[in-house]
Amino acid sequence: MSSTGTEKTSAEYIQHHLQNLQVCQNDAGDWVWNHCAGNFWTINVDSMVFSVVIALFLGWLFSRVAKHATTGKPGKLQAFVEIILEFVNGSVNDTFHGKNKLIAPLALTIVVWVFMMNLMDLIPVDWLPGVAHLAGVEYLKVVPTTDPNITFAMSLSIFVLIIFYSLKVKGIGGFASELTMQPLSPKDLGVPKLLWPVVMTFNLVLETVAMLAKPLSLSLRLFGNMYAGELMFILIALLFGSIFSGIAGAFMGVGGVILHVVWAIFHILIVTLQAYIFMILTIVYLSQAHEHH
Amino acid sequence: MDFNATLFGQSIAMIVFVWFCMKFVWPVLMGMIEERQTQIADGLAAAEKGARSLELADVEKARVLGAARGQAREIIDQANTRAHGIVDEARTSADQERERILAAAQAEVGQEVNRAREELRGQVAAIAMAGAEKIISREINVTTHQALLDKLAAEI
Numbered sequence: 001m002s003s004t005g006t007e008k009t010s011a012e013y014i015q016h017h018l019q020n021l022q023v024c025q026n027d028a029g030d031w032v033w034n035h036c037a038g039n040f041w042t043i044n045v046d047s048m049v050f051s052v053v054i055a056l057f058l059g060w061l062f063s064r065v066a067k068h069a070t071t072g073k074p075g076k077l078q079a080f081v082e083i084i085l086e087f088v089n090g091s092v093n094d095t096f097h098g099k100n101k102l103i104a105p106l107a108l109t110i111v112v113w114v115f116m117m118n119l120m121d122l123i124p125v126d127w128l129p130g131v132a133h134l135a136g137v138e139y140l141k142v143v144p145t146t147d148p149n150i151t152f153a154m155s156l157s158i159f160v161l162i163i164f165y166s167l168k169v170k171g172i173g174g175f176a177s178e179l180t181m182q183p184l185s186p187k188d189l190g191v192p193k194l195l196w197p198v199v200m201t202f203n204l205v206l207e208t209v210a211m212l213a214k215p216l217s218l219s220l221r222l223f224g225n226m227y228a229g230e231l232m233f234i235l236i237a238l239l240f241g242s243i244f245s246g247i248a249g250a251f252m253g254v255g256g257v258i259l260h261v262v263w264a265i266f267h268i269l270i271v272t273l274q275a276y277i278f279m280i281l282t283i284v285y286l287s288q289a290h291e292h293h
Numbered sequence: 294m295d296f297n298a299t300l301f302g303q304s305i306a307m308i309v310f311v312w313f314c315m316k317f318v319w320p321v322l323m324g325m326i327e328e329r330q331t332q333i334a335d336g337l338a339a340a341e342k343g344a345r346s347l348e349l350a351d352v353e354k355a356r357v358l359g360a361a362r363g364q365a366r367e368i369i370d371q372a373n374t375r376a377h378g379i380v381d382e383a384r385t386s387a388d389q390e391r392e393r394i395l396a397a398a399q400a401e402v403g404q405e406v407n408r409a410r411e412e413l414r415g416q417v418a419a420i421a422m423a424g425a426e427k428i429i430s431r432e433i434n435v436t437t438h439q440a441l442l443d444k445l446a447a448e449i
Binding site: 074123 | 297298299300301302303304305306307309310313314318322323325326327329330333334337
């Protein structure tokens with residue numbers, strides 16, 4: 001791959017692929033595309049479009065299956081949806097023992113949505129951006145979960161739910177004591193009343209860190225895995241550049257095909273696993289929010 | 294953004310990957326789905342079968358119950374008939390017994406009467422003989438007129 005003319009260097013190719021399609025309002029008040037560095041009020045249009053389209057597709061698919069559902073022998077699609085549903089319901093029942101009508105539907109939504117967003121990673125990295133290029137769109141990232149905005153949006157929503165249910169189930173006093181009376185209980189330590197605030201402050205710092213680590217780890221884990229996977233596909237794609245230039249290039253091309261296939265097969269596991277982990281941890285965190293100590 | 298051989302390489306890799314999924318991933322999912330379908334179909338069939346055998350059992354129950362009821366009625370009828378028979382038989386035998394006893398008593402009475410008459414006849418003959426003997430003792434010999442007296446006694 002040469003860096004002359006319209007061709008890009010490898011670094012440019014990679015950077016181009018990691019750039020979201022962004023829209024924002026500049027200082028002059030005009031809406032502009034892709035000149036949004038440092039502006040918080042920027043929308044990553046590609047992440048939004050793909051995640052929302054996937055969500056709409058899943059909603060349409062599941063509601064269609066639900067409408068046509070039969071109590072007799074199910075069709076193949078219904079059987080598949082039932083398998084997913086039973087799996088999610090089983091996971092929720094294994095982990096969560098409280099009474100909450102939200103958790104199972106939430107877990108189902110998370111697992112199928114994250115799975116489908118991750119699955120976009122298996123589409124070759126140049127296909128959709130290539131089509132977008134023909135349509136005049138310069139940048140396009142097709143995997144919403146490689147955008148930290150998307151993963152953080154999900155994990156922060158779950159964080160809000162954790163706080164909400166902690167307050168609802170334990171009350172303000174219960175939640176406050178959970179944050180301040182453990183892991184070091186001043187009562188069990190036998191410290192004088194005067195020193196209790198010291199222990200409680202120490203606990204509060206520990207518990208706050210633990211609390212904030214939940215959404216942070218949840219979103220960063222998903223983002224990191226998918227971003228790394230995406231990057232691997234982009235790096236492998238670089239091998240194809242010289243496929244027609246000599247024997248060495250041809251070898252690299254063949255090697256690239258093999259690597260791509262192997263990585264894609266491995267990615268089936270990662271895609272599924274990350275969706276599953278996100279779902280399970282959501283259930284675990286919410287069930288912790290429902291537990292009394 | 295420009296097109297180059299990368300697109301070919303990716304497309305070839307994608308085709309291979311899709312082939313892999315068709316060959317190894319799809320059949321696994323399909324197997325799960327079809328197993329579930331079979332399980333549900335079997336379960337429904339078993340439930341259907343259970344319902345049908347319950348229906349059959351109900352019919353059989355009604356039949357057995359009807360038969361038992363009929364048999365019971367028959368037995369009661371038989372018992373009634375038998376009871377009537379026994380009563381009738383007893384009445385008949387009692388009548389016969391009464392008639393037999395009556396006949397025996399009458400026969401005894403008859404015998405008694407005959408015996409008394411015989412005795413009386415003997416006594417009348419003896420009284421007549423004694424009277425006649427007293428009346429005609431002097432001129433009539435007992436032995437010569439015995440045959441005549443016997444004849445007289447038999448005529449009484």
